[in-house]
Amino acid sequence: MNGRIKELIQQLGEAIHESVSDSESISGVVREIRDEGFDVMLMLEATIGLNEVTESADVSEHEPASSGTDFTRNDLSFLKSLRISLPDEDIPSAERDA
Template structure:
């Protein structure tokens, strides 16, 4: 893995950590657990996998192994996961 890619993966890990650390929802649940008389130790493990994408001639840059719904939109599960990472999806306005 080259240095630039290694740095980007490290930045991704730091961004995930920061997002979890600043989550009001997580902080609220942790506070509720503490009110019940427990100390909370939260440890998360993130596995970041990388696959090099081969560009298709005339393609839109979509990896050949990417899976989408038939109409090309995200599933409700996909949207839920992205929202948990605080990523908004323009096509999720009518869902949820």
């Protein structure tokens, strides 16, 4: 991974941190928890995945997996990585067997 990508990933992490830190709704809930007598330590974990895009990339990865679903092959792969399964009728048979 080149230095520019590492720098951009670091900037993304900082942007996520800032958005959480500046969130009024998060601040409000943290304040309410402290009002109840508890100290709050908020730790978030972000996983950033990168796939290099090439000119010869298979466009079908971004097209619906079948005419009966709105999920792409990438969507199904991502859900599977999170251990989220869909009812069999929502997954095309070719995707179930993969």
